[in-house]
Amino acid sequence: MNDHPTIALDAMGGDFGPQVVVPAALEILNHNQKVDLILVGDEGVLTQALASSPYLGNRLAIRHASEIVEMHEPPSKALRNKKDSSMRVAIDLVKEGKAAACVSAGNTGALMAISKFVLKTIPGIDRPAIIGVVPSLNGHTHVLDLGANVDSSAEHLRQFAIMAYELVKAVEHNPNPKVGLLNIGEEEIKGNEQVKQAMKLIAESHINFIGSVEGNDIYTGDVDIVVTDGFIGNVALKTSEGLAKMISEALKQAFSENLLTKLAGLIALPVLRTFRKRFDPRQYNGASLVGLRGIVVKSHGNADCVAFAKAIEIAILEIEHAVPEKIGARMAELIAEGMSA
Amino acid sequence: MNDHPTIALDAMGGDFGPQVVVPAALEILNHNQKVDLILVGDEGVLTQALASSPYLGNRLAIRHASEIVEMHEPPSKALRNKKDSSMRVAIDLVKEGKAAACVSAGNTGALMAISKFVLKTIPGIDRPAIIGVVPSLNGHTHVLDLGANVDSSAEHLRQFAIMAYELVKAVEHNPNPKVGLLNIGEEEIKGNEQVKQAMKLIAESHINFIGSVEGNDIYTGDVDIVVTDGFIGNVALKTSEGLAKMISEALKQAFSENLLTKLAGLIALPVLRTFRKRFDPRQYNGASLVGLRGIVVKSHGNADCVAFAKAIEIAILEIEHAVPEKIGARMAELIAEGMSA
Numbered sequence: 001m002n003d004h005p006t007i008a009l010d011a012m013g014g015d016f017g018p019q020v021v022v023p024a025a026l027e028i029l030n031h032n033q034k035v036d037l038i039l040v041g042d043e044g045v046l047t048q049a050l051a052s053s054p055y056l057g058n059r060l061a062i063r064h065a066s067e068i069v070e071m072h073e074p075p076s077k078a079l080r081n082k083k084d085s086s087m088r089v090a091i092d093l094v095k096e097g098k099a100a101a102c103v104s105a106g107n108t109g110a111l112m113a114i115s116k117f118v119l120k121t122i123p124g125i126d127r128p129a130i131i132g133v134v135p136s137l138n139g140h141t142h143v144l145d146l147g148a149n150v151d152s153s154a155e156h157l158r159q160f161a162i163m164a165y166e167l168v169k170a171v172e173h174n175p176n177p178k179v180g181l182l183n184i185g186e187e188e189i190k191g192n193e194q195v196k197q198a199m200k201l202i203a204e205s206h207i208n209f210i211g212s213v214e215g216n217d218i219y220t221g222d223v224d225i226v227v228t229d230g231f232i233g234n235v236a237l238k239t240s241e242g243l244a245k246m247i248s249e250a251l252k253q254a255f256s257e258n259l260l261t262k263l264a265g266l267i268a269l270p271v272l273r274t275f276r277k278r279f280d281p282r283q284y285n286g287a288s289l290v291g292l293r294g295i296v297v298k299s300h301g302n303a304d305c306v307a308f309a310k311a312i313e314i315a316i317l318e319i320e321h322a323v324p325e326k327i328g329a330r331m332a333e334l335i336a337e338g339m340s341a
Numbered sequence: 342m343n344d345h346p347t348i349a350l351d352a353m354g355g356d357f358g359p360q361v362v363v364p365a366a367l368e369i370l371n372h373n374q375k376v377d378l379i380l381v382g383d384e385g386v387l388t389q390a391l392a393s394s395p396y397l398g399n400r401l402a403i404r405h406a407s408e409i410v411e412m413h414e415p416p417s418k419a420l421r422n423k424k425d426s427s428m429r430v431a432i433d434l435v436k437e438g439k440a441a442a443c444v445s446a447g448n449t450g451a452l453m454a455i456s457k458f459v460l461k462t463i464p465g466i467d468r469p470a471i472i473g474v475v476p477s478l479n480g481h482t483h484v485l486d487l488g489a490n491v492d493s494s495a496e497h498l499r500q501f502a503i504m505a506y507e508l509v510k511a512v513e514h515n516p517n518p519k520v521g522l523l524n525i526g527e528e529e530i531k532g533n534e535q536v537k538q539a540m541k542l543i544a545e546s547h548i549n550f551i552g553s554v555e556g557n558d559i560y561t562g563d564v565d566i567v568v569t570d571g572f573i574g575n576v577a578l579k580t581s582e583g584l585a586k587m588i589s590e591a592l593k594q595a596f597s598e599n600l601l602t603k604l605a606g607l608i609a610l611p612v613l614r615t616f617r618k619r620f621d622p623r624q625y626n627g628a629s630l631v632g633l634r635g636i637v638v639k640s641h642g643n644a645d646c647v648a649f650a651k652a653i654e655i656a657i658l659e660i661e662h663a664v665p666e667k668i669g670a671r672m673a674e675l676i677a678e679g680m681s682a
Contacts, residue, residue, distance in 0.1 A: 135587070136587065137587050137590060137591070147525050147526075150525070150533035151533045151534060182576060184488050184491070184571070184572055184575040184576065184579070185488075185575075185579075192491035192492045192572050193492060195572075214575075214576075214579045215575070215576045215577070215578065215579030215580030215581070215582070215583055216579045216580065216582050216583025216586065217583065218580055218583055218584075219580075219583035219584050219586070219587040220583060220587075228576075230525070231525055231533050231536075231573070232572070232573055232576055234525040234526075234555075234556070235523060235525065235555075235556045235569075235573055235576065235577055236556070236576055236577065236580045237556065238525070238526075238555045238556030238557045239556030239557065239559055239560075239577045239580055239581055240556070240580055240581070240584050241556070241557050242556055242557025242558065242559055242560035242561060243559075243560050243581050243584055243585065244584065244588070245557070245560070246476070246477065246478050246560040246561075247585070247588055247620070249478060250478070250616060250619060250620070251616055254612050254613075254615050254616040254619075255609075255612055257612070257615075261611075261612045264608050264609045264611070264612050265609070265612070267605050267608045267609065268596075268605045268606070268608065268609040268612075270602075270605070271595050271596055271598070271602045271605050271606070271609075272595075274595050274598075275591060275592055275595040278591060278595075279588070279591070
């Protein structure tokens with residue numbers, strides 16, 4: 001190992017474990033000279049999978065962990081009982097300063113619970129949030145919270161807004177990202193109580209707050225960050241996944257109707273491929289657990305190698321731009337100003 | 342006029358007013374022999390627009406109203422100050438028994454406030470809800486509430502579930518529609534407090550309740566009805582609209598890239614048309630305000646003639662199947678059983 005930043009990968013997490021994590025790790029090492037990796041998991045399995053790799057012992061290490069957090073295991077059980085799980089050990093490595101970030105495709109609830117317990121939150125942040133990226137017409141939009149917190153208070157929404165602002169400012173070289181609070185458009189009944197209060201709090205937070213946005217604004221590209229409660233953010237994300245899948249399926253069906261439509265489909269194939277590539281969900285894999293004193297990135301459980309590598313790249317970006325430190329500095333300022341709870 | 346059911350149309354509502362409502366009305370009269378219509382609005386404008394129509398004085402009447410509820414007017418102001426608006430008069434006609442339903446493309450909040458004030462809710466129903474239809478992979482899904490109520494209690498969600506069940510059973514000839522409660526999938530933090538309580542209440546309501554569903558289930562076709570709070574339902578709907586628009590736009594862009602892709606687009610055009618037609622939002626126009634002692638259907642403000650006619654067809658269907666009476670009968674049973682608040 002040298003002085004590059006090191007990332008700990010939960011090699012056993014997700015639907016495919018080492019089958020996906022090992023090739024994704026090698027892919028990253030091939031393309032990025034400035035990062036080292038630790039694969040955390042079953043030593044036997046990992047040693048065998050990496051036997052022929054020139055990186056092993058060079059930029060790649062194996063750290064044994066005897067347990068695995070199951071995908072549907074209750075987070076509190078995983079936290080209490082699985083102290084030698086690949087997920088826990090990977091997070092411990094961040095805590096111990098042996099890794100600068102952790103990436104896992106495992107159980108989201110467990111990853112959140114263990115990360116929060118081991119790494120703790122940044123002073124001024126009550127709850128970490130999950131921030132993800134979705135494509136928009138002219139780029140992409142960051143959305144949080146995607147499901148870590150339900151029944152978020154106005155103060156929590158304010159903290160989400162500040163964290164996202166600092167994160168996007170840092171990793172996107174965007175000096176002043178636009179932040180919107182997800183709301184509904186009806187007059188007078190505009191917003192529920194939590195949102196009405198949050199509007200005021202966020203407006204006082206010295207960020208580029210443009211006010212209410214609606215669901216469709218997630219995709220217009222008119223805003224860089226959309227802030228909402230985890231329940232609502234999760235519904236918006238899952239609804240989008242469902243709709244995208246239905247449209248994709250229907251497009252396939254339309255082109256396979258008969259011989260003529262199949263021929264048209266063959267001719268249109270290169271265009272349809274370009275189109276599909278633009279919105280390939282693998283490109284958008286990797287949601288960050290922001291608000292922790294360390295970097296933790298969650299990959300989709302069913303991510304393939306390309307998608308998992310994207311999640312690692314997000315961790316690299318957040319290390320390079322010292323995201324937790326920047327959020328910490330901002331919160332310290334706000335606390336000094338007497339603005340934080 | 343004869344003994345066909347009569348529908349009152351707010352001829353001045355929506356972005357286009359009589360320009361859309363008049364041709365939609367004529368379209369309905371041409372294709373449906375068993376319904377009469379009253380156009381409510383500026384008599385001069387409507388008389389001129391209908392001068393050459395053989396239906397005028399036969400199956401079509403004009404009812405003058407001197408005011409118009411503006412699209413962004415606060416509902417409470419419209420309710421208090423515009424007693425001779427086209428919207429108010431159309432709803433009054435339902436109250437007076439001169440029309441069996443009202444259809445309006447006007448201000449949603451005002452339509453809800455005035456309908457609730459004039460028609461009142463069905464005994465056992467605290468708040469009316471807005472129920473709409475979205476396409477799914479194998480048909481369509483009813484979703485409520487779409488924005489009439491924020492901060493709905495568990496009891497409200499239960500009432501929404503019962504109303505939707507009775508409505509879908511009646512109008513779709515589906516003897517036992519499947520009802521799901523919108524939730525998120527994380528373990529342990531599954532659901533917010535309101536949803537956890539609603540799960541119990543709905544399970545005891547003698548309907549075909551399948552439990553939690555997630556955002557993507559709106560589009561899979563695995564459930565007939567998705568119940569949620571108006572804030573969340575509105576976000577899901579608007580998010581879907583935004584995503585669909587982005588995909589449609591990107592598809593257009595992909596096919597207009599260069600001469601070759603344009604040629605491919607030309608060849609694929611009939612297929613793309615079929616595909617677009619399947620999800621044409623005009624087909625899904627018309628959301629019902631359920632829970633009132635009368636039928637009120639809301640059309641999208643920017644509906645064209647085809648879309649507005651669809652909203653009228655929804656009103657016809659609800660009249661034929663006596664939807665408010667069926668909801669009323671069900672609620673009366675539940676009250677008798679001591680189950681309603």
